[in-house]
Amino acid sequence: MICPLEGFLVTIRSLRYAMTLGFTAFALCATATAADTLPAVPGEVTFSRDIAPILQRSCQNCHQPDSVAPMSLLTYQQVRPWAKSIKTRTMIRDKAGVMPPYYLEKNIGIQHFKNDPSLSDLELAKIAKWADNGAPEGNPADLPAAKELGGNSHWTAGTPDLIIPSPWITVKAGAPDWWGELASAPTGLTEDRWVKSVEIREENDVQSGSDGGRKTVGSRYIFHHMIWTTHVPGQEASVDDFSEGSSGTWPVHEVGRNADIFPDSAGKLLRKGAEVVFTSSHLHSNGHDTKSRLLYGFTFFPKGYQPEFRYGRRALGNGVDIDILGGQGEQRLDAYQVLEQPTKITSYEPHMHAPGVRMCFEAIWGYNVQTLNCTGYDHNWVRAYEYEDDYAPLLPKGTILHIIGYFDQSGKNKNVPDPRNWSGSGNRSITNMFIDLGQGVNMTDEQFEKEMANRRAKLHLRPNDVVIGCPLCNGEPIKPRQRPMAAPASTGTGAGQE
Ligand code: HEC
The missing domain is CATH 2.60.120.230 (Jelly Rolls)
Structure with missing residues (x-):
């Protein structure tokens, strides 16, 4: 079945009706099984022509060597053994366990997000049909050009204009969790800059493949999260700052977090002479002695940019x-x-x-x-x-x-x-x-x-x-139309027609 209300705009005459319809549609969609909502895919589905482009767009940023995921999904040989599992994990849709990890419910609410990696119904249908039909390779000539990969050192929101590292810190294999502040890092900025995006990656000495039993996102990393601010030493925070005492905040870094891209109308200010203040970190052992630090990658709006709005x-x-x-x-x-x-x-x-x-x-x-x-x-x-x-x-x-x-x-x-x-x-x-x-x-x-x-x-x-x-x-x-009232048939006097 098809779930209505998929679009952003619902065109219905009365709001009360809109709400009723919304709830009904939602109930129907929630009870429908995932399989019966998939569109039919005509013809043969092959890895080279149909599946590889999906993996490139939505999976390979993680499923590549030296990255967060347990296996690479680049070549047919690498992907073939996972075909059934790929079908299962993609069909979970918006619940825990889905791949890619993105949980937007598609049958209700706004559907337009930046960097949405989720799969369309047609893509889910292609994967299902491909896996069910023995996962054929097809013609390697149909493969798309390989995607540029950078392992764990890949910046998903574009090459940063400024990279600020936190201090190195080591957590021993069996150490208890640790909470605390790290020494601040100067940005070295000699003029104010408005930030377009910030992406935070953990860089550490965990060797790729050294922990074959790794099953979770967290076990490659030791930083669970970092609450951070920026601050110019000796200066009071103003409305444009994102530090303690101001109105806005920078997004908290948490393990597994995607990059933050700010709207063009609302950049965030990194001041001349600012320091990144690592206010509150939570570190945990990942089972190995691990030396680690966070890298903050900022991209900037062009010089002279002014935001229209404040947070x-x-x-x-x-x-x-x-x-x-x-x-x-x-x-x-x-x-x-x-x-x-x-x-x-x-x-x-x-x-x-x-x-x-x-x-x-x-x-x-x-x-x-x-x-x-x-x-x-x-x-x-x-x-x-x-x-x-x-x-x-x-x-x-x-x-x-x-x-x-x-x-x-x-x-x-x-x-x-x-x-x-x-x-x-x-x-x-x-x-x-x-x-x-x-x-x-x-x-x-x-x-x-x-x-x-x-x-x-x-x-x-x-x-x-x-x-x-x-x-x-x-x-x-629409205002109700002013219509003349019909004359009562019995009298024919035209009473009530004014
Ligand atoms: C943001 C990073 C990320 C993206 C994007 C991503 N994965 Fe994963 N994937 C992981 C991690 C980490 C795991 C291991 C933890 C888990 O199973 O949830 C995993 C596990 C899996 C597994 C299960 C492996 C097993 O051991 O059973 C499959 C299958 C899978 N991914 C397929 C995909 C496919 C297909 C896509 C794209 C449609 C995708 N993933 C996108 C990070 C990612």
Whole structure:
């Protein structure tokens, strides 16, 4: 079957009807099995012609030598033994275990994100058919040109303009976890620069293939996460800074995190003379004596760039109510934040711990409730979902952001070490968090009107169209037509016709 509501724009006459339809469609989609939603693929599907391009785009950045994944998926010989497993792992779609690790639910909410590596239904269908038909190689002449690979030293968001290393640190094979601050690193910048993207990689002396038993993302690395800021020694933070005491933050580095690419209208400022401050790191042993450091790769906007918007504070989470019962699935938490200014939501980043399996993100404005997105969750991976600029939610002042977290402590969730335990809020993986770490920019009323006008022009809206993520974008509603009332048949006097 086909799930409706896949598009960004739902064209329906009444909002109440739109919401009913949304829920119905969602229920149908959720119950349909994955296989029956796949389109038919005509003809033979071969590795060389059909599968290799998919692997190049969505898999090889990790599945290459000296990278995060356990095996390479470059040549036919390497891929062939994994054919069945590739089918299984790609068909999981938005749940923990899916490959590539990206959990966007495709049957609800906004579907336009930067760097979305997920597979289309047609690509899933090709993989399934190929695996079921004995995984034929086809004609090697059909292979696409090989992709440029860089192993673990590959920068996915482009070659950085500036690379800042953290100090080296060693964690012994059997050492306990360690939390703390590392010595700050000067950027050496001699002028202010606006940052377009930041990508953080761990560089360490773990030899490729040295730990054949490695099954998780984390076991190649010792940095679990790093909370960091930038700071010019001796200078107070201002609204444009991303340091303690200012309004915005830099994204937290966490193992398995994708690169952060900021919108063209909202770069982040790295000041002349700034230092990178490694405020709070969490290190853990990976089973080997490991010497390691983080590399911060910044790309810059051109000199002279000025951002149109400034970041606002996202305080969307709930720690106090976390009360996860042992042995139970389907537990739910809610958190809310009222937007005090018109806001463009630039990213959504569900953050939970081991029992987290799904999060939904809603915008409530008046009687209008819109599900912006739902995503599965796997505590092994950190995924930030960055909206494409033309699809980023544009929300009026007074909108209530709402996140709904779904937790599974039943034992079916492989990430939970001991499902018998109750757990509350806390920093460790076996305790919980429930936050949206996404970011957004504040707007003045004028900027907000202008952004909506741009959006309307791009979408060619008709009256009463509903735009998910922009509750005020829809054009002027149609007014009921003023029709003369028909004359009562019995009198024929024309009474009531004025
Ligand atoms: C962001 C990095 C990343 C990307 C992208 C990625 N993988 Fe993986 N993959 C991993 C890691 C790490 C593991 C091992 C941990 C696990 O099994 O989840 C893995 C495991 C697997 C496994 C299971 C291996 C086993 O031991 O059973 C398969 C199959 C697989 N990936 C296929 C794919 C395919 C196909 C794609 C693209 C459609 C893909 N992966 C994209 C990192 C990645």
